[in-house]
Amino acid sequence: MANAKVNKKITSFADATRVTPVPGTDDQFEATIHWDWCGGLHAHGGLTLSLVFSTVRTFFLRKYPSTPQPDPINSDIHFIQPAPRGRVILTVTELSHARRYSTVEVKLRDPAGTICTTATVIQGNLATEVGPSIAVPPVMTRDxxxxxxxxxxxxxxxxxxxxxxxxxxxxxxxxxxxxxxxxxxxxxxxxxxxxxxxxxxxxxxxxxxxxxxxxxxxxxxxxxxxxxxxxxxxxxxxxxxxxxxxxxxxxxxxxxxxxxxxxxxxxxxxxxxxxxxxxxxxxxxxxxxxxxxxxxxxxxxxxxxxxx
Amino acid sequence: MANAKVNKKITSFADATRVTPVPGTDDQFEATIHWDWCGGLHAHGGLTLSLVFSTVRTFFLRKYPSTPQPDPINSDIHFIQPAPRGRVILTVTELSHARRYSTVEVKLRDPAGTICTTATVIQGNLATEVGPSIAVPPVMTRDxxxxxxxxxxxxxxxxxxxxxxxxxxxxxxxxxxxxxxxxxxxxxxxxxxxxxxxxxxxxxxxxxxxxxxxxxxxxxxxxxxxxxxxxxxxxxxxxxxxxxxxxxxxxxxxxxxxxxxxxxxxxxxxxxxxxxxxxxxxxxxxxxxxxxxxxxxxxxxxxxxxxx
Missing domain, CATH: 2.40.160.210 (Acyl-CoA thioesterase, double hotdog domain)
Incomplete structure (x- = not known):
């Protein structure tokens, strides 16, 4: 019962998406799925994707501190098994690294090592993205x-x-x-x-x-x-x-x-x-x-x- | 010069998407990228995706012949490096297998073993898909x-x-x-x-x-x-x-x-x-x-x- 009470603590978004490098690795990160970021008993899909964003950002900032690519320009995520509450491990695999855009895969595993989520992320830098622009009609007008x-x-x-x-x-x-x-x-x-x-x-x-x-x-x-x-x-x-x-x-x-x-x-x-x-x-x-x-x-x- | 002439042979779509199991494996398939299915010197993106569809279909028909899942319900493909003309190898990794939908990853590699393309495919069976339907307005009317x-x-x-x-x-x-x-x-x-x-x-x-x-x-x-x-x-x-x-x-x-x-x-x-x-x-x-x-x-x- 004591545990149940502790579990009802509210966690901020910043804390819910915080990841910690697993000591001795440069590609593994630990995170915690909190009850208030769940749908049912399992990690909310959107929260899981935010957690992937945070993981990939941390990976790039640690590995390439002088050429920052903090932003998930495009991400595809597949929910293979529900990710349980509690501790999970996210592993990043680099597929390409280049000046403008890099591509990584991320696997989120439960404590038993089962893959719950797989994602592919094109990482880049929104603040320094350059190239031609052409005005196109807006999705919706202001009116x-x-x-x-x-x-x-x-x-x-x-x-x-x-x-x-x-x-x-x-x-x-x-x-x-x-x-x-x-x-x-x-x-x-x-x-x-x-x-x-x-x-x-x-x-x-x-x-x-x-x-x-x-x-x-x-x-x-x-x-x-x-x-x-x-x-x-x-x-x-x-x-x-x-x-x-x-x-x-x-x-x-x-x-x-x-x-x-x-x-x-x-x-x-x-x-x-x-x-x-x-x-x-x-x-x-x-x-x-x-x-x-x-x-x-x-x-x-x-x-x-x-x-x- | 003789080679150049041979290379100008036109290949049908059926032949361009034909895959052959690599002997001794159940997850590897060989295919050939033909010049007329290229953009520039490299495999066309859409052709590459059709080749992935064909590979995953072959994988499922061989592995689960009595419960066919021939159709790529949803696919995400990332073009990491240009896939060259000639022989390529596609490898399928199963992430989940279930009655209605299964998920696999596919990597396409060049002869040097470099990953050119990575895809995640949700495979299923369009002919037997069942569940509720609700009419929604069409993307475009017939008019x-x-x-x-x-x-x-x-x-x-x-x-x-x-x-x-x-x-x-x-x-x-x-x-x-x-x-x-x-x-x-x-x-x-x-x-x-x-x-x-x-x-x-x-x-x-x-x-x-x-x-x-x-x-x-x-x-x-x-x-x-x-x-x-x-x-x-x-x-x-x-x-x-x-x-x-x-x-x-x-x-x-x-x-x-x-x-x-x-x-x-x-x-x-x-x-x-x-x-x-x-x-x-x-x-x-x-x-x-x-x-x-x-x-x-x-x-x-x-x-x-x-x-x-």
Missing amino acids: EIPDRERDCDESIRTPLLIKLMPVIMKMRVLKRKGAKTQSWSRKGAAGLNTKETWVRWEDLNQKLDVISLGVLCDNFLPAPLNFDPTMADLSKYVFPTMCMSIEIKKDPKDAEWLFQEIVCHKIQNGRYDTDVRVLDENGDLVALSKHVSIMAEMKRTKAKFRFL | EIPDRERDCDESIRTPLLIKLMPVIMKMRVLKRKGAKTQSWSRKGAAGLNTKETWVRWEDLNQKLDVISLGVLCDNFLPAPLNFDPTMADLSKYVFPTMCMSIEIKKDPKDAEWLFQEIVCHKIQNGRYDTDVRVLDENGDLVALSKHVSIMAEMKRTKAKFRFL
């Missing part, structure tokens, strides 16, 4: 982006949701006024496959930096639930993400708020995709993210990933 | 998709392009009537970051199957060139793709034609993205693909990838 005060209200999470996904308490989400449980976009009720939200950390000491984009790009309800005003499906189905990717276009530079347009193109035969476009206060594109996820009946599986 | 005869004309490749990219001779591309060199979308000249094309194999013996989707999703000119009516940038810049992903939503079932909507969200500081949505004759979504690519001055590099 299309909802005003936080005029057009939005807070998205309230049900107790069931918070129990299933403690990590969702970490971010405040504003959705368009209109539907009670659903997230609308400028397309309204006709386009429930598109959601628009403003997001910030609940912890006001934490700003939205590059490392935060892992959690941010995995901070929304499964696309099928937006078609279900009663949310009854939440206790009938599981919605695990098999893999996700993020391309970071711009350093969000410790923004307080970022905007997300979240689009699902198809929900078919128990599989669905999620495209996330992250914009800043100026409507400038910060990141593109893509998820591939599953919708499966809960009765078909005991463990979240067993049925895959 | 928005151009009619091949009424609205389109053939995209003509310049001799320079064919010299640089022999592989582009493999597919016939229809673009919207209008601009001479540029590919337009329904947005016309105002939306040069969006292109709409109909595509088929030139080889009428070859149909658009699942394995073809690798080449198909990498069969277009770099996004920045669509802003350049003179195509002069083609001799000033290189446009290598660092990585791409494809999620396959539906078996194209040996279609003759498929439609592509190709969108670029940002061209900034020498980096750009490409989103590809592949639709069939009925407007149904077949695949989603995403590329992360570079635009760099040619003088900065001798080899295509050196500057990365």
